[in-house]
Amino acid sequence: MTTVNYDRAVAYYDATRAFRSGVAAQYRQAVLPYLAGHDNPRILELAIGTGLIGASFFAGGDSYVGVDISRGMMGRIAPKLDNEKAVDLAQVDIAQRLPFADDSFSLVQAVRVFHLLDDWQRCIQEVRRVLKAGGHLLIVRVAPLDSEAQPPWAVVHGKWDEILANLGVGADGIRHGIFRTDDMMMEHLSATGARVQIVDLLPYTERAVSCRMMVERRRRKMFSSDWHLPADLHARAVQQLNRWLETDCAEPDEMHAQAMVFRAIVARWGHSQENGSRVARASD
Ligand SMILES: C[S@@+](CC[C@H](N)C(=O)[O-])C[C@H]1O[C@@H](n2cnc3c(N)ncnc32)[C@H](O)[C@@H]1O
Known part of the structure; x- marks a missing residue:
């Protein structure tokens, strides 16, 4: 499955995934330095969703383009902005050819989406095409700031996976998105000639759950x-999870605000597509 359209998540997405006030603006400040040296920089956000990140760039007056497969998700962006400011949005499947000319953007970012793409290598190839020489790609995920310190509620996800496995849902079915390791993506990016590094863009505190x-x-x-998940199987799994919550969960109602970080794989190509790796090593 290459396309996970979030139309069905529109009604609850912001209520469950939004950041605390001010976090998105701080995120923008952490990203802007990557535009240094670019005249009239243009930014592309892949899978912008409801604009939880992107709205801060629109509000900040950046030349910003957002794309997503879900029109419903993108419909939540304009109302977040003062005076319903004009926003440059397009319905695009980022697993296909991007509808932009070569060398169009100084920065491309994708937040919380690469785990949903089967053919992420194709997407990277397209990003490389639409990026200007010296532009940056930021593949961003959110992670616990201290990888050893999992939040108390993480146990729910572990229990859920265990229940599904016991109900015969194979590992492939438990997560339709394959969680790639950073190493795997960095290796691929390096092989295309990019200079690659992991950057912790911004620590932040999640909303309590x-x-x-x-x-x-x-x-x-x-x-x-x-x-x-089929409805009957899902119902059985929920029943078991509820039973676990009422009988075995240590602190079912304890609210916990996890310390998190926006962690980015930052890739930069300093060259045209031909001879990528050779020229890339010479740049920067
Ligand atoms: C988890 S949400 C992330 C949204 C936003 N980046 C954020 O961090 O809040 C994933 C988004 O990716 C979009 N999406 C998934 N597959 C896509 C694809 N192949 N092309 C374009 N958008 C896609 C979904 O519609 C959804 O809006």
Whole structure:
């Protein structure tokens, strides 16, 4: 599955995924330095969703283009902006050819989406085409700031996977998005001639969540990884998860605000597509 259209998530996406006030503006400040040296920089955001990140760039007056497969998600962006400022948006499948000319953007960013793409290498190839020489690609995910310190509610996801496995859902079915390691993507990017590094763009604190809230999100199929589950199997899994919550979960209602970080794979090509790796090593 290369396209995970979030139309069905529109109603609850912001309520469950939004950042605390001010975080998106700080994120923008952390990204702007990557535009240094570019005249009239243009930025592309792949899979902009409801604009939880992108709205801060539109509000900041950047030359910003957002694309997503879901019109419903993008419909939530303009109302976030003062005076319903004009926004440059397009419905695009980022697993296909991007509808932009070569060398169009100084920076391309993709936040919380690469795990949903089967053919992520194709997407990178397209990004490389639309990026100007010396432009940056930021593949961004959110991660616990301290990888050893998992939030208390993470146990809900572990329990859920265990229940699904016991109900016969194979590993492939548990997560339709394959979680690539950073190493795998960095290796691929390096092979295309990019200079690559991991950058912690911004630490931030997530909104507080309890185990019970996470169980409720599983019940209401608020994670795209559950959308493909048949209704009867999903109902049985929810029943078991609820039983676990009431009998074995240590602190079902304890609210926990996790320390997180926006972690980016930052790639930069300093050259045209031909002879990528040779010229890239000479640049920078
Ligand atoms: C988890 S949301 C992330 C949205 C936003 N970047 C954020 O961080 O809030 C994933 C988004 O990717 C979009 N998406 C998934 N596959 C896509 C594809 N192949 N082409 C374009 N958008 C896609 C979904 O519609 C959804 O809006």
